[in-house]
Amino acid sequence: MKACFIGLGYIGLPTAIVAADKGIEVIGVDVNAKVVETINRGKIHIVEPGLAELAAKVVNNGGLKAQLEPEVSDVFLIVVPTPFTGDHEPDISYVEAATRSVIPYLKEGDLFIIESTSPVGTTEQMAELIFAERPELKGKVYIAYCPERVLPGNIIYELVNNDRVIGGLDAASTEKAVAFYGRFVKGTCHRTNTRTAEMCKLTENSSRDVQIAFANELSIICDKAGINVWELIQLANKHPRVNILQPGSGVGGHCIAVDPYFITSAFPMESQIIGKARELNNYKAFWCAEKTQIAMKEFELANGREPVVALMGLAFKPNIDDLRESPAKYIATKVMQGHNNADFLIVEPNIEEHKVFKLTDYKVAYEQADIVVMLVAHNQFKELPWKEDKVILDFAGVFKR
Numbered sequence: 001m002k003a004c005f006i007g008l009g010y011i012g013l014p015t016a017i018v019a020a021d022k023g024i025e026v027i028g029v030d031v032n033a034k035v036v037e038t039i040n041r042g043k044i045h046i047v048e049p050g051l052a053e054l055a056a057k058v059v060n061n062g063g064l065k066a067q068l069e070p071e072v073s074d075v076f077l078i079v080v081p082t083p084f085t086g087d088h089e090p091d092i093s094y095v096e097a098a099t100r101s102v103i104p105y106l107k108e109g110d111l112f113i114i115e116s117t118s119p120v121g122t123t124e125q126m127a128e129l130i131f132a133e134r135p136e137l138k139g140k141v142y143i144a145y146c147p148e149r150v151l152p153g154n155i156i157y158e159l160v161n162n163d164r165v166i167g168g169l170d171a172a173s174t175e176k177a178v179a180f181y182g183r184f185v186k187g188t189c190h191r192t193n194t195r196t197a198e199m200c201k202l203t204e205n206s207s208r209d210v211q212i213a214f215a216n217e218l219s220i221i222c223d224k225a226g227i228n229v230w231e232l233i234q235l236a237n238k239h240p241r242v243n244i245l246q247p248g249s250g251v252g253g254h255c256i257a258v259d260p261y262f263i264t265s266a267f268p269m270e271s272q273i274i275g276k277a278r279e280l281n282n283y284k285a286f287w288c289a290e291k292t293q294i295a296m297k298e299f300e301l302a303n304g305r306e307p308v309v310a311l312m313g314l315a316f317k318p319n320i321d322d323l324r325e326s327p328a329k330y331i332a333t334k335v336m337q338g339h340n341n342a343d344f345l346i347v348e349p350n351i352e353e354h355k356v357f358k359l360t361d362y363k364v365a366y367e368q369a370d371i372v373v374m375l376v377a378h379n380q381f382k383e384l385p386w387k388e389d390k391v392i393l394d395f396a397g398v399f400k401r
Contacts, residue, residue: 001183002027004073004105006098008035008066010046010254010322011115011148012079014155017054020063022184027073028066029101039066047321047350050156069101075111075180076102078126081254082116088261090119099126103133108140111176115146117201117255119262123194127169143169144177145194147201152253152320163187167197205259206274211245212256213277216284219247223291230400249375249395250285250327252316257281257325285327288395289334292373295391296335296342299370306342310369311335312362313376313396314348321350328375332357335373345369349380374398 001024005016008030020026030036038045042056058064070076080094095116106112112130114123123145131138145167150158164181166189168174178189192200215233222229233244251257260278264271292309299307316326323329333356336344345365346357353359366372366384370391374381377396386392386399394401 001025001075001180002073003075003077003180004029004070004102005077005079006070006101007078007080007094007116008039009079009081010048010152011150011155012077013039013044013046013055014048014051014150015077015079015115015148015159016064017051017058018156018159019184020058021054023063024183026058026064027071028064029068029070030066031068033068036066036068039064048155049153054156070105072105072107073110075113076106078102078112078114078116080116082118082258082262084258084261084265089265090262092118092122092125095122095126096129099129100133103130106130106134106137106141108137109142111142111144111173111180113144113146113177113180115148117147117205117259117262118145118198119266120195120198120202122198123167123169142173142176143194144173145197146177146181147197149201149204152317152322160184161186164189165192165197165200166190167192167194167200169194199263202259202262205256206263206277208245209251209256209260209281210273210277212248212251213280215245215247216250217280218244220284220287228401230397246397247395248284248327248377248397249288249331251281252324252326252328253322254324257316281327285330286334288327288373288375288393289331291395292331292335292371292393295371295393296339299391303370306339307370307391308343308345308368309335309371309373310345310347310360310365312347312365312372312374312381312398313378314346314354314357315350315376315378318377318396319350319379321348323348323351331373331375349378 003024004027005012006029008028016026016028042059044052044055078098080098083091127143166177174191219229260274264275311332314329345360347362347365349362372392374394374396377398381398
């Protein structure tokens with residue numbers, strides 16, 4: 001069996017590698033020539049524990065080959081980004097472009113799968129596009145929507161062991177997709193239709209967003225009340241039916257910070273809680289930036305000079321290199337605006353360089369800073385000692401003091 005993956009990013013690449021490791025011949029397609037070249041050397045362009053070793057293995061044994069264009073295969077998987085516009089409307093142009101790229105290569109009996117997070121009805125739209133271009137394939141190819149549900153930092157394990165939702169355009173498509181994923185997924189494949197599968201992915205991440213919003217709102221309340229929110233949540237979670245999540249500097253990434261908009265844009269009147277949670281999690285990043293700016297002004301008034309400020313972390317969550325929709329990156333940008341004479345030390349230990357920020361080693365930044373702003377709870381930061389002579393704003397729960 002040959003599978004062609006369109007998109008070799010944070011989900012497409014690990015899935016392609018895991019599939020190749022289970023004996024599927026994999027063609028990985030990406031529009032970025034540098035990504036293709038990197039993968040064909042047996043290297044990877046993202047940070048994910050255990051993935052580099054597995055990539056080297058499947059590339060060296062011929063199981064995975066990367067290229068710029070698709071080719072004739074048995075299974076085609078669309079694993080490209082689905083961002084939103086400035087008005088928070090979902091943008092499926094990448095999904096459409098990826099679908100168009102494989103249409104010439106489709107043949108009778110092939111399986112076409114969309115994994116990209118998509119608004120409800122997207123799979124049906126792509127099916128109509130395929131049949132408009134290739135009417136002879138109607139009723140002769142299998143089409144399904146099969147979202148991933150994985151946690152960055154643990155993707156290899158979760159791709160194999162997590163349950164999957166498999167939504168076919170018809171029953172035959174569902175069974176065809178279940179058989180494909182059964183080659184490398186140990187978790188249960190739950191059968192449904194395309195629309196329910198699409199909404200399931202959006203629902204899962206919207207649910208998480210709402211839960212995080214509660215924790216973030218609680219952290220703002222506790223700050224005003226003079227209560228340690230970390231201790232409070234730890235105590236509240238002793239209740240047998242309470243499980244409050246940890247607050248942070250906002251919500252980022254390509255799923256939780258994006259997927260709720262796919263619901264609110266389609267159902268604006270009905271999605272009141274989901275919409276409010278999005279607003280609150282966005283506000284938390286603004287609140288963190290404002291708290292940092294206040295601390296800087298207070299330091300300047302007390303010491304007669306602007307402080308050295310260490311902004312610790314740019315990724316959207318701990319121990320990864322993914323900066324997409326990152327609240328930490330927003331906070332760093334916001335804090336630096338209007339402070340041309342201030343000395344900012346930007347830290348992100350999981351990337352080597354950034355096109356906008358000049359990066360500083362985390363130990364150096366911590367030692368030199370007057371104000372330390374913990375934006376992401378990277379493991380490296382948790383090794384640092386608490387210092388009473390510094391102003392420490394711990395928005396990520398590194399010290400939980």
